[in-house]
Amino acid sequence: MTDEPRLSAREMLDQLEATLSRRTRIRAVAALLAGLAGTVFVTSLWWSEPGPLPGRTHLSFALFTVFCLAWACYGGWLLTRRVPLFATEQVIAARIALVASVVTTAVAAVAAARSGTGLVAALAIGGLFVAAALALAVRAHARRAALLSRARQLTEEERP
Structure with a gap:
């Protein structure tokens, strides 16, 4: 056993907040x-x-405007948070990226099919973006689940 004082879960979170703050901001x-x-x-x-x-x-211009506004709202939301987010911000960003890549791929595929050129290229490039966004979403959900599990463990260890 060590003589170091044990930190409570709240104290650990308070210490984490400062280290997460700059990068998140x-x-x-x-x-x-x-x-x-x-x-x-x-x-x-x-x-x-x-x-x-x-x-x-x-419709295409409107969709791209909505995607840009979603990123602006996401940034504004992050700036207003003053608590540890347990990777919630990464989950939200991954969801925005996934929706934007799926919709953009669909619009590009429809445009390519209507023009009769480049459908394979539109689907291939769009598929790469969708796959990358999906991988980021899976990773973000897993990271958030691990952090929440650890926070629950720390809280339970703190109880008598």
């Missing part, structure tokens, strides 16, 4: 800025297009 600012910049860029392109646009083009 950098990611939050990056997501917020990228989301806002993407929103401005996509909406500027959308509204500056000359002449009437087909409905599917409006």
Whole structure:
């Protein structure tokens, strides 16, 4: 046995908070800025297009705007958190990436099929993005589950 004092679960979490804070905040600012910049860029392109646009083009611009706003909201949400997140932020980011990659792949595949060119390339490239996003989502869920399990263990060890 060692003479070092035992930390309670709350004390451990309080110590972790400071070490997680800087990295989380950098990611939050990056997501917020990228989301806002993407929103401005996509909406500027959308509204500056000359002449009437087909409905599917409006839908594509709207979807890309929503994806950018989702990243901006994610960044803003992260910046407002003052508690350990137990990898919740990674799960949310992975879900956004997965939805965005699936929808983008579907839109690209439909556009390629309608034009009669590049369907295989659209599906192959989109499939790579979907696979990467899915791998990140699985990893994020596993990491979050492990952290929550460890927090429960620490809390149970603390009880008499």
